[in-house]
Amino acid sequence: MLELAGLPADCAKRRATGGCDVCQARPFSVCASVPDADLARLDGLAETVALEPDQALFRQDDPVTHIFNVTSGSLRLSRLLPDGRRQIAGFLFAGDFIGLSDEARHAFAAEALEPSTLCRFRQGDYRALMREVRDLETALLQRAGRELSAARDQALRLGRKSALERLASFLIDLPGIDPLRPATPDVIRLPMTRGEIADYLGLTIETVSRSLTKLKQLGLVRQLSLNLLKVERHDALRDLAEGLG
Amino acid sequence: MLELAGLPADCAKRRATGGCDVCQARPFSVCASVPDADLARLDGLAETVALEPDQALFRQDDPVTHIFNVTSGSLRLSRLLPDGRRQIAGFLFAGDFIGLSDEARHAFAAEALEPSTLCRFRQGDYRALMREVRDLETALLQRAGRELSAARDQALRLGRKSALERLASFLIDLPGIDPLRPATPDVIRLPMTRGEIADYLGLTIETVSRSLTKLKQLGLVRQLSLNLLKVERHDALRDLAEGLG
């Protein structure tokens, strides 16, 4: 029942390459070195959730009742303005947590990009557990710190980068956050649509498409299929992403 | 020596209004209900840092050695692109923490907006302490969650809002994060320059200035002095910030 995806990055990587059978089953617990006795208690409290593409885990303004951990697939965290403008605050992949903040309601909706599974705890159970299982809290704090860094990188992207730089930066960062990336390091899987990339990068679908075409023309990436890219010149792409283009 | 500014919001508020003398001295500890024995150990590890305006606490890419807590004043978290473009990821006020992420180097520089003081721990000491003082970690996790929410709100601002909406949204949110706001709820203190607001909102100085003029023309705010605003129509400002304008 318990199926939290690994917190430590190296664990997530081993999972992705299929090298860690134990982690596959209960990666979080093992990687965080939680004693077996506590493991059993975690097992008892965990529930599994499965989502179809576009199905909502929760909606914007829903009360926060659970803590979730993504075990497979990918989701989007999105928020709508009254007039329909949408901002995607982030994409979530195996290992990511949702609901760490102690707010009463979700400011963003979480919806599946593809068939996905999650593991959840009631927030009350979870809080109580954290008071007893020390490593759980430590691991979560580390992860929250990393997510905060990612959110600030996103601010830089949205605030000060051109459309082309935003897309380049997105393509550079994506493999790092998706443990299920293809074995080949420079092949990038895009489980999201152009519209979702646009809403993540604060652009329109058309501009995302045009920017991608530009990257292809510059010879920085090659398109293997609609949602599979190969980075041809990683350094050049990185320079562009960092504003050195 | 120990002078962590309060974690729980109500404590920070009491500090701001001068109502909590004990909190003034060691707000974090008291509010988090840390036992006296642990308090003494915290005291032994804490150091105070004072900064002049524009003085750097650390620079972008510096190694992370300490955890900081702002006890007075305000700072900016900023990052530069090679060509000089600057993005300010956030403003920090009394009570805010820096260095929660476990990364080796700072992705953003921290610089004082005004004369400020901070309390710091060596990261090693701090980690060790967290393993023993339970409430410290719990409180930090809550705070990290809140900062993450704020960072995601910022993504919405930068990604999908117009210049006028960004400024309105900034003015709505600022009092909530600055415990030293004036007693009058609708008077907003701006310890940062127009240029800093611009770099925070992903705009230029000129656009910030024009947008502020527009807000005044619309009768939503009145300018008491260069860096002091009075919100005249809070609901209208909020609607504008949320895209209902």
Place this chain on the structure above:
DNA sequence: CGTTCTCTTGACCAGCATCAAAATTTGTGG
């Protein structure tokens, strides 16, 4: 009071959005 810095205002321009349509991909039924 004058020097300097910051803020405000104005004129013009560019990057991205908008509107429109063609090209590809995806899904469905025969």
Place this chain on the structure above:
DNA sequence: CCACAAATTTTGATGCTGGTCAAGAGAACG
């Protein structure tokens, strides 16, 4: 497997928001 319909992506033409460049108005400092 093919044909057709629907949805998504790409490409093209035009317009607007906000950036750039320039000058003037206030504040802050000695």
